[in-house]
Amino acid sequence: MSNKIVIVNPALTADHRERIAYLARKGGYEAVFYETNQEALPAMEDAVAAYGLGADLTAAGKQLAWFHSMSAGVDGYLQEGAIANPGMLLTSSSGAYGVTLAEHTLMVTLELLRRQPEYEQAVAQKKWLRGLKQRTIKDSTVTIVGTGDLGGEIAKRFAAFEPEHLFGVNRSGLARSRAFTRIVKQEKVDRILPDTDILVMALPGTSETYHFLNRERLALLPDSAIVVNVGRGNAVDQDALAQALKDGKLSAAALDVFEKEPLPADDPLWDCPNLLITPHIAGDLTAPYTLEKNVELFCDNLCRFINGQPLERIVDRRRGY
Amino acid sequence: MSNKIVIVNPALTADHRERIAYLARKGGYEAVFYETNQEALPAMEDAVAAYGLGADLTAAGKQLAWFHSMSAGVDGYLQEGAIANPGMLLTSSSGAYGVTLAEHTLMVTLELLRRQPEYEQAVAQKKWLRGLKQRTIKDSTVTIVGTGDLGGEIAKRFAAFEPEHLFGVNRSGLARSRAFTRIVKQEKVDRILPDTDILVMALPGTSETYHFLNRERLALLPDSAIVVNVGRGNAVDQDALAQALKDGKLSAAALDVFEKEPLPADDPLWDCPNLLITPHIAGDLTAPYTLEKNVELFCDNLCRFINGQPLERIVDRRRGY
Numbered sequence: 318m319s320n321k322i323v324i325v326n327p328a329l330t331a332d333h334r335e336r337i338a339y340l341a342r343k344g345g346y347e348a349v350f351y352e353t354n355q356e357a358l359p360a361m362e363d364a365v366a367a368y369g370l371g372a373d374l375t376a377a378g379k380q381l382a383w384f385h386s387m388s389a390g391v392d393g394y395l396q397e398g399a400i401a402n403p404g405m406l407l408t409s410s411s412g413a414y415g416v417t418l419a420e421h422t423l424m425v426t427l428e429l430l431r432r433q434p435e436y437e438q439a440v441a442q443k444k445w446l447r448g449l450k451q452r453t454i455k456d457s458t459v460t461i462v463g464t465g466d467l468g469g470e471i472a473k474r475f476a477a478f479e480p481e482h483l484f485g486v487n488r489s490g491l492a493r494s495r496a497f498t499r500i501v502k503q504e505k506v507d508r509i510l511p512d513t514d515i516l517v518m519a520l521p522g523t524s525e526t527y528h529f530l531n532r533e534r535l536a537l538l539p540d541s542a543i544v545v546n547v548g549r550g551n552a553v554d555q556d557a558l559a560q561a562l563k564d565g566k567l568s569a570a571a572l573d574v575f576e577k578e579p580l581p582a583d584d585p586l587w588d589c590p591n592l593l594i595t596p597h598i599a600g601d602l603t604a605p606y607t608l609e610k611n612v613e614l615f616c617d618n619l620c621r622f623i624n625g626q627p628l629e630r631i632v633d634r635r636r637g638y
Numbered sequence: 639m640s641n642k643i644v645i646v647n648p649a650l651t652a653d654h655r656e657r658i659a660y661l662a663r664k665g666g667y668e669a670v671f672y673e674t675n676q677e678a679l680p681a682m683e684d685a686v687a688a689y690g691l692g693a694d695l696t697a698a699g700k701q702l703a704w705f706h707s708m709s710a711g712v713d714g715y716l717q718e719g720a721i722a723n724p725g726m727l728l729t730s731s732s733g734a735y736g737v738t739l740a741e742h743t744l745m746v747t748l749e750l751l752r753r754q755p756e757y758e759q760a761v762a763q764k765k766w767l768r769g770l771k772q773r774t775i776k777d778s779t780v781t782i783v784g785t786g787d788l789g790g791e792i793a794k795r796f797a798a799f800e801p802e803h804l805f806g807v808n809r810s811g812l813a814r815s816r817a818f819t820r821i822v823k824q825e826k827v828d829r830i831l832p833d834t835d836i837l838v839m840a841l842p843g844t845s846e847t848y849h850f851l852n853r854e855r856l857a858l859l860p861d862s863a864i865v866v867n868v869g870r871g872n873a874v875d876q877d878a879l880a881q882a883l884k885d886g887k888l889s890a891a892a893l894d895v896f897e898k899e900p901l902p903a904d905d906p907l908w909d910c911p912n913l914l915i916t917p918h919i920a921g922d923l924t925a926p927y928t929l930e931k932n933v934e935l936f937c938d939n940l941c942r943f944i945n946g947q948p949l950e951r952i953v954d955r956r957r958g959y
Contacts, residue, residue, distance in 0.1 A: 416774060416776050416800075417772070417774055420748055420751075420752065420774055420775060420776070420799065421748075421752060423744065423745075423748065424744075424745060424748035424749060424752060424754065427741055427742075427744065427745035427748075428745060428749075428754075430741075431741065431742060431745060431919075433745065433749075433916075434758070436916055436917065436919060437755070437758065437914075439917070440908075440915045440916065440917065443903055443908045444917075445899075445900035445901060445917045446917055447917055447918070447919055447922065448922070448924065449919070449924065450924045451738070451919070451922070451924045451925045452925055452926065453737060453738055453741055453925045453926075453927045453928070454741060455737045455741070455927050456926075456927050473798055474798045474799060476798065477794055477795045477797065477798030478741065478795060479737075578766075579766035580766060582764055587761075587764045593758075594761045595754075595757055595761065596757065596760070596761065596765075596766045596767055596768055597768070598752075598757060598768055598770070598772070601768065601769070601772065603769065603770065603771045603772045604772045604773055604774045605773065605774075605777075606774045606776050606777050607774070
C-alpha cells in the first residue's frame with residue numbers, strides 16, 4: 318500500500334503546504350500537492366488519502382481510504398460511479414463556510430429590504446433618487462430552513478438585528494443554536510410561511526430537499542415576502558420562483574445557487590424582475606477566515622487519520638450530508 | 639397666546655394624525671397638519687409648538703416655545719437666524735434612526751468586503767464571474783467613530799459578526815453600549831487607525847467634527863482598509879478620501895452623506911473608483927419601524943409639553959446635538 322496523500326487546493330499558501338507536509342511526514346506519509354484535478358489524476362491511482370474537490374478525484378482513487386472534500390455540500394460524490402473504492406470514508410468541510418455564507422445572506426437580505434439594487438442603478442446614472450420604501454430586519458419575521466452550521470451562523474447574525482420572530486425549520490424540531498426563537502418541524506413549515514417576511518433557504522442538496530420551496534409553498538408566503546437561497550439550487554423550484562416574482566406574488570429574491578450552474582447565458586432568470594443574482598460566490602474559499610478554517614478542518618482529520626482515530630465530519634452517504 | 643401645534647410630516651398615517659390630534663386636544667391644544675413646509679409657513683406665525691423638519695419653520699415661528707425636529711441631526715437649526723424665538727426649546731429625533739442607519743451600515747460594509755459592486759456589474763452583463771478575493775467582518779478590526787444611539791446600534795450588529803476588535807471612539811472614553819470591546823478617546827484615535835480594517839464614521843455634524851477624517855488620518859489607515867460614512871458629510875474630507883481611493887491608499891469606501899447635497903451632477907465623486915455612493919437614504923423615514931419610532935418620540939414629548947414636564951432629547955445648541 319502506498320503512503321501517498323494527494324492535495325489539490327490551489328488556494329493554499331506556502332505555510333499551509335509546509336504544515337500539511339510536516340504532519341504527513343511525521344505520520345509516515347508523503348503529501349503531494351497539485352494545482353488542478355487534471356494534474357492530480359495520475360497520482361490518485363495509488364493514493365491512500367486525498368484533500369480536494371470533485372468526483373473525478375474520488376472516481377480515480379481505487380485505493381483511497383479517505384477523501385476530505387474542500388466543500389461543505391457533498392451531493393456531487395453521491396452519484397453512481399463517483400467513488401471508486403466502496404469502503405472509502407468521505408469527510409466534508411461542513412463548518413468552514415457558515416461564516417462567509419452568513420455574511421452574504423445578511424448582505425443580500427438587507428439589499429432587498431432597502432431597495433439597494435434600484436438605488437445603485439440610479440447612482441450608476443448619477444441620479445440623486447430618494448424615497449423608495451425601505452424595510453428593516455428589525456420587527457420582521459425571519460424563517461431559516463436548515464439549522465446546521467450554516468443556518469446557525471445565519472441565525473446568530475439575524476438575532477442581532479432584533480427580528481420579531483426568528484424561526485428555524487428542520488427535521489427533528491431540535492437545534493444546537495440558541496439564536497432561534499422557535500424550531501419548527503419540517504412537516505409543519507406551511508403553518509409559519511403566511512407570517513414569514515424573510516425566508517432563508519440553507520439546505521444541503523439531497524433527494525429529500527429537492528424543490529422543498531415549491532409552487533404551493535411559495536403561494537403561502539405573503540406578497541411582501543423576500544426569499545434568499547444560499548443552500549443548494551435545487552431546493553427551490555426556480556421556475557415557480559421566477560413566476561411568483563413576475564406576478565408580484567413575492568416582493569424580491571436573492572439566489573446564489575441555481576438548478577444548473579453556471580447559469581446559462583440565455584436563461585430567462587437573468588432578466589427576472591426583483592431578482593438579485595450572485596454567481597455562487599456566497600461561500601467560496603477566497604475569504605481568509607474560510608481558507609484557514611478549511612485547512613484546519615483537513616489538518617485535524619489528517620492527524621486523526623494518522624493516529625487511527627475516528628474522523629470528524631464523516632458523510633452519511635444515505636442521508637447525503 | 640395661541641394653542642396651535644403645527645405638524646408637517648407627510649409620512650404620517652391617518653392613525654398617527656388621530657393619535658396626535660387626540661393627545662393635543664386632551665391637553666387644550668389644537669394640532670394642525672400640513673404636507674409641506676410651504677403650506678405650513680403661514681400657520682407658524684402664531685404656533686406655540688411644531689413637529690417637522692427644516693429651519694424655515696423655526697425661522698417663521700416667532701412664538702414657538704418648542705420645536706421637535708423629525709431628524710436626528712440638527713446642524714441645520716444652528717445657523718444665524720434659523721430660530722426666530724431665542725427661548726425656543728429644540729428637541730431632536732435622536733434614537734429614531736439608529737436602527738435603519740445601522741442596517742444600512744452593515745449592508746454597505748459587507749458589499750465592500752465581498753466585492754458585491756463588481757459582482758453585480760458582471761451579473762448585469764449576464765457574466766458568471768467568480769474568484770474575486772472577498773473578506774469577512776469575522777476576525778476584522780472595526781472602529782466606530784461616534785458611540786451614541788447610532789454608533790451603539792451599529793456596534794450591536796457588528797458584534798454578532800465576531801470581529802477581532804470592535805473599538806468605539808468618542809470624547810469621554812465612556813459609552814453606554816456594551817458591544818464595544820474598547821472605547822478610545824477621540825484624541826487617541828490616531829493610535830488605532832493603523833490597525834483598523836473597517837472604519838465607520840457615525841458623527842453628528844458640529845464644528846468640532848468638521849473633517850474629523852482628514853488627509854493625515856486617512857494616511858494612517860492601512861491600504862486595505864474600508865471607510866463607511868453614515869453620520870454627516872463634512873466629518874470626512876471628501877477630496878482627500880477620493881484621492882486615497884484613486885491612489886490605492888484605501889481599498890474602498892461607502893458614502894451616504896456628502897459635503898454638498900444633492901451631490902452635484904458634475905461632481906467628480908460620481909466617477910471615483912471603489913466608491914459606493916448612496917443618495918442620503920441610510921436613515922430616511924420610509925421604514926415602518928423608523929416612522930413609528932419617530933412619531934412615538936414626538937408623542938412622548940407632546941405629553942411632557944402638555945403636562946409641563948421636562949422634554950427629552952433637548953438639543954444643547956452650543957454642543958450642536
